[in-house]
Amino acid sequence: MKYIYGPVPSRRLGNSLGIDPLPSKTCNYQCIYCQLGKTTNFTNIRKNFFPKEEIILEMEKAIELHDNSIDYITFVGSGEPTLYKDLKDLLIKAKEFSKKPIAVITNGSLLNNKEVQDALMHSDLVLPSLDAGNEQIFIRINRPHPSINFEDMIDGFINFRNIFYGKFWIEVMLIRGVNDSKKELLKIKEKIDLINPNRIDINVPIRPPVEKWVKIPDKETLSFLNKIFVDYKNINFPEEGKFSIYSSDLETELLSILERHPMRQDQIIKTFSSAKFTEDEIITQLEQLKSLKKIKDILYNNQIFWILEIN
Numbered sequence: 001m002k003y004i005y006g007p008v009p010s011r012r013l014g015n016s017l018g019i020d021p022l023p024s025k026t027c028n029y030q031c032i033y034c035q036l037g038k039t040t041n042f043t044n045i046r047k048n049f050f051p052k053e054e055i056i057l058e059m060e061k062a063i064e065l066h067d068n069s070i071d072y073i074t075f076v077g078s079g080e081p082t083l084y085k086d087l088k089d090l091l092i093k094a095k096e097f098s099k100k101p102i103a104v105i106t107n108g109s110l111l112n113n114k115e116v117q118d119a120l121m122h123s124d125l126v127l128p129s130l131d132a133g134n135e136q137i138f139i140r141i142n143r144p145h146p147s148i149n150f151e152d153m154i155d156g157f158i159n160f161r162n163i164f165y166g167k168f169w170i171e172v173m174l175i176r177g178v179n180d181s182k183k184e185l186l187k188i189k190e191k192i193d194l195i196n197p198n199r200i201d202i203n204v205p206i207r208p209p210v211e212k213w214v215k216i217p218d219k220e221t222l223s224f225l226n227k228i229f230v231d232y233k234n235i236n237f238p239e240e241g242k243f244s245i246y247s248s249d250l251e252t253e254l255l256s257i258l259e260r261h262p263m264r265q266d267q268i269i270k271t272f273s274s275a276k277f278t279e280d281e282i283i284t285q286l287e288q289l290k291s292l293k294k295i296k297d298i299l300y301n302n303q304i305f306w307i308l309e310i311n
């Protein structure tokens with residue numbers, strides 16, 4: 001399938017069937033921590049990058065196949081999903097095909113766009129990111145398209161939150177030395193107080209980031225994080241999810257997962273061993289894909305990760 005992946009176990013969404021309506025790395029941000037590599041299609045123009053009929057056909061088939069085993073249908077993937085112009089039609093169709101809740105993982109940059117707001121009203125859960133409390137840090141971390149303004153974006157969060165009846169969970173990615181000081185965290189909290197989400201997920205760059213200098217914050221950050229967000233009951237420090245696989249074709253499954261998600265070698269072995277491949281078979285396949293220059297291994301945080309060669 002071209003536009004569907006998984007189901008994959010997701011930290012926040014359980015067993016999630018992914019819908020990916022964009023070409024690889026189409027985004028209006030170029031986040032320093034992006035795990036998908038460089039933004040190759042840097043745009044803030046919304047359009048139908050692929051024919052929606054094709055996406056809808058695949059969605060129907062995949063939902064029919066997996067509906068009983070999934071917790072969420074999730075719009076996410078190779079870039080910013082709200083850049084897909086007819087996202088509303090895709091969401092309406094997904095609702096027609098399944099009674100499972102629909103989630104949209106977004107960078108939140110277009111929440112002040114009326115068409116995007118109108119589309120997202122057809123979802124059950126919106127999960128935007130907010131990594132900065134001011135314009136300067138926003139530009140440093142997310143490196144947004146020049147047409148995106150920080151305060152307008154925050155207004156979009158507030159306005160959409162006020163009209164949306166579904167769940168609204170904000171994710172904050174913390175990066176050592178950039179937004180993990182008390183001062184910066186207080187600024188982020190000030191904005192979050194105005195937005196009033198149902199839940200906050202704190203995350204750290206556990207997978208290889210596009211910029212090699214990006215690092216996970218020190219453990220001490222946790223102590224003042226707890227103090228700063230003490231009045232928030234629903235704040236989470238999520239654990240890394242595991243992946244599951246469904247096809248017996250090791251090469252296809254490996255490439256399909258690594259295309260959207262770098263993976264640690266030990267995770268790969270654990271996941272694929274449970275699908276009856278031996279460790280030797282898995283390592284041989286990884287090495288073979290490496291020699292074909294389709295994937296590569298890199299060392300990050302003293303662990304071996306496998307990612308697509310283009311990243």
Ligand code: SF4
Nearest residue numbers: 027029031034079107
């Ligand atoms: S992390 Fe998300 S928003 Fe940031 S560049 Fe990557 S795809 Fe775009």
